[in-house]
Amino acid sequence: MTDTTTETATALRVRPRVWIGLAIWLGYVIVVFAVQTWSGIPYTHFGDDAGTLFFGAGVSLIIGTILLAITASLLGWWRPALFDRRHSARWPIFVPALMAVAMLINLASTDWGSYDVGFLAASIVLLLVGFTEEMTTRGLLLVGLRSRLGEGWVWFLTSALFALMHLTNAFSGQDLLTTLQQVGLAFMGGTVFYILRRTTGSLIWAMVLHGLWDFSTFAVTHGTPGPFAVFGGIVNQIAGVLGLIVVAFVIRGSNERLDAPRATAVVA
Structure with a gap:
């Protein structure tokens, strides 16, 4: 085990386990679904106005952010959740760059005149989804999976479980066919x-892009979208397909397996 690996491992309070990562994922899904169900607002009505957006989505994201931060601190997993030991080849970063272009198209096509202060404030809360969903899947779940699995499985399972998180929308008012399409797009x-995590060596950039992407998808559907709004979705789907093609290049040769020793009682 390399010195870097030893340094990372000894900073962990709790030894990473696959079941811990899966439990965190399941716990997050249950908490978000429960809070959104409690709001009484169907998923299809999120964003009708400031109130439905904040209470339908925003409150669950705030609670999820707090619980995930506490969990990461108790486990001592902040560093491996946020940073890889080494980044992959840089060139596949053009794929998330395409998603960023799609996000900018959405924002440029948004009817900003339809916004009021309340809706803008509720929309900003949506940026938290970048932290919560990334920290859950490509953060803490990833740390748990890396304790035993190769990086190919880590990519597939984190992406698949991220996609399956969206199945709950079918129980919150969205029709099943639309939900299944959403699951497929979420996997891509x-x-x-x-890919963005591996090419930069950090989850932080994925959190930023994820938060801005979700913000832009809600923004562009509010009011009357501009004539080029459809191209945002098209460019994003192209990015997803290209991602499936090039992901092998960021997996190949990776050495991110966490061979952590037994948990230490020392508080990091």
Whole structure:
């Protein structure tokens, strides 16, 4: 085990385990679904106005952010959740760059005149989704999976479980066919975010892009979208397909397996 690996491992309070990562993922899904169900606002009505956006989505994201931060601190997993030991080849970063272009198209096509102060404030809360969903899947879940699995499985399972998180929308008012399409797109999107983590060596950039992407998708559907709004979705789908093609290049040769020793009682 390299010196870098030893340094990272000894800073962990709790030894990474696959079941811990899966439990965090399941716990997050349950908490978000429960809070959104409690709001009484169907998923299809999120964003009708400032109130439905904040209470339908924003409150669950705030609670999720707090719980994930506490969990990462108790486990001592902040560093491996946020940073890889080494980044992959840089060139596949063009894939998340395409998603960033799609996000900019959405923002440029948004009817900003339809915004009021309340809706803008509620929309800004949506940026937290970048932290919560990335920290859950390509953060803490990833740390748990890297304790035993190769990086190919880490990519596939983090992307698949990220996609399956969206199945709950079918129980919140969205029709099943639309939900299944959303799950498929989420798998491709999760692959794009994984590529961004590997090419930069940090989850932080994936958090930023993820938050801005979700913000832009809600923004462009509010009011009357501009004539080029459809191209945002098209460019994003192209990015997802290309991500599936090039993801092998960011997996190949990676050495991110966490061979952590037993948990230490020392508080990091």
